[in-house]
Amino acid sequence: MSAMTLSHHAREASFWRVLETGACYLLGFLWILPLFYAVWMAVHPPAYEVRFELLAPLTLQNFVDAWNAAPFARYFLNTFALITTILVCQFVICTLAAYAFARYEFPGKTVVFMLVLIQLMIMPEVLMVENYRTISRLGLVDTVLAMGLPYMASAFGIFLLRQTFLTVPKELDDAARVEGAGPLAVLLKVYVPLARPVYVAYGLVSVSYHWNNLLWPLVITNSVTTRPLTVGLQVFASPDQGVQWSVISAATLMTSAPLLIGFLLFQRQFVQSFMRAGIK
Incomplete structure (x- = not known):
């Protein structure tokens, strides 16, 4: 009877495993x-947009047309400059803030950290009007810096790195200080190397968000020389040119390819970092 029960449970477990695999x-x-x-x-040529044939002719003309329809080289340059500026500033600011919250005691620490967490609940669009007024007073409208300035710090990045720094044994701090390392040296030589997978994961999240961000760059930029890729893609939706889905698909693939390649290269670090940080 016991063997039959075990066999029944094994078949049931196998059934659910097959069902889960099929659902995936x-x-x-x-x-x-x-x-x-x-x-x-x-x-494929535009004639095959809704017609599938195994021997349909292949062409790269759609990519050529998409590249020539808009200054993609300038859009890519603006986007890379924007992403790099934001990411470098976020790494520096979030690292220093997370280290302070994880290892230092100061008056109002809990309150300040709660204010940081509250930022996670505020949508960036809510602050768009005030951000635009601030950028306008600074005279930075229609610049790459204006697109990145509201995102130079990240509450999510501070929280994620703080959670990681809390897992680092304090004995490593003491050992580094015995060797004569100062606070900044301890941070750079002990904490930052141990949190490398977290930086990779957060970098992918940040790059993906700002690469696809449309509303704020659309509001703050006016000229082609400062627009990123997301705003530049609007040229293909012009009513004067009509909707060319083959060209639009080619342009979309060109803009999304760097993100797909980056995720495929770092997907293991991306998953492992969140597991180490205790984020479910």
Whole structure:
């Protein structure tokens, strides 16, 4: 009877495992289907946008047309400058703030940290009007710096790094100080190397968000010379040119390719970092 019960439980567990696997494959297929459709339209002539043929002719002309329809080189340069500036500032500011919250005691520490956490509940769009007024008073409207200035610090980054720094044994601090290291040297030589996977994961999150951010760059920029990729893609939705889905798909793939490649390269560090930080 016991053997039959175990066999029944084993079959039941196997059934649920197969069901879960099938559900995962189904969700994966639903996720990849729009991407596959975009790739299909991008590498085939416009006549095959809604017609599937195994021997349909391939072409790269859609990518050429998309590249020539807008100053993509300038858009890529602006976007890379924006992402790099934001990421460097966030790493510096979030690292210093997280280290202070994790290892120093000062009056009002809990209150200040709660104020940082409250920032996670405020949507950036709520502050857009005040941010625009501030940027306008500074005379920075229609600049790359204006697009990145409201995001130079990140409450999420501070919280994530603080959680990681709290897991570092204090004995490492004492050992480094015995060797004559100062507070900044301890941070750079002990904490930062141990938190490298977290920096990779946070960097991917930050880059993905600001790479796809549209509303704030659209509000704060006026000229082609300062627009990022997300705003530049609007040229393909012009009513004068009509909607060319093959060209739009090619342009979208060109703008999203760096993000996809980056995630594929660092997906293991991305998952491991959140596990180490205790984030569910």
